């Protein structure tokens with residue numbers, strides 16, 4: 690299931706990110722901010738437990754987060770989304786997956802992984818700005834499920850219809866939140882209109 694954000698702040702920030710005149714510094718600020726907003730939308734059902742605290746004026750009944758969350762940035766571009774989500778859920782543990790899409794085959798090539806323990810006890814929140822063919826996302830979900838993950842969610846900024854269909858086919862149980870669903874993939878596997886190469890924009894490599 691894919692949820693496209695309709696939030697005006699999300700749409701505003703994404704439009705700034707799409708603008709090819711936006712410099713990497715601004716792009717990094719925006720991706721951090723938009724990731725916080727998407728995280729908010731994707732976590733409305735996290736569990737809490739009661740917590741009573743002393744205010745300067747008396748006792749207040751409140752809650753604290755009980756839910757265990759694991760964040761999974763897909764290198765490189767997923768790193769751009771990590772800090773914003775981690776700001777929102779500081780108790781989250783971070784696993785890292787390194788995948789690079791082969792420019793000819795468009796298949797993800799695996800080069801790194803480092804997982805935290807007890808993945809079966811945590812909701813996994815994968816972060817990667819681009820869902821193009823969905824090859825990278827599907828490979829990451831495969832890795833997580835093989836390690837016992839039962840609740841896997843994905844946060845992306847731009848999703849192509851082709852990627853959404855492939856993700857739903859491979860992992861129908863995985864919910865994905867996106868800032869936008871775009872038109873299509875071009876012959877090189879880039880999302881149209883998209884925002885170009887997200888990793889290059891974040892790391893200033895082009």
Ligand code: PRP
Nearest residue numbers: 764765766789790821822823824825888
């Ligand atoms: C980009 C992006 C995704 C992937 C999406 O990463 O960040 O991981 O492509 O494409 P897909 O849905 O067709 O798999 P890329 O492999 O270019 O690596 P980078 O983040 O290091 O630039």
Ligand code: URA
Nearest residue numbers: 821879880885886887
């Ligand atoms: N990866 C990107 O960074 N951008 C795209 O449009 C597709 C894959």
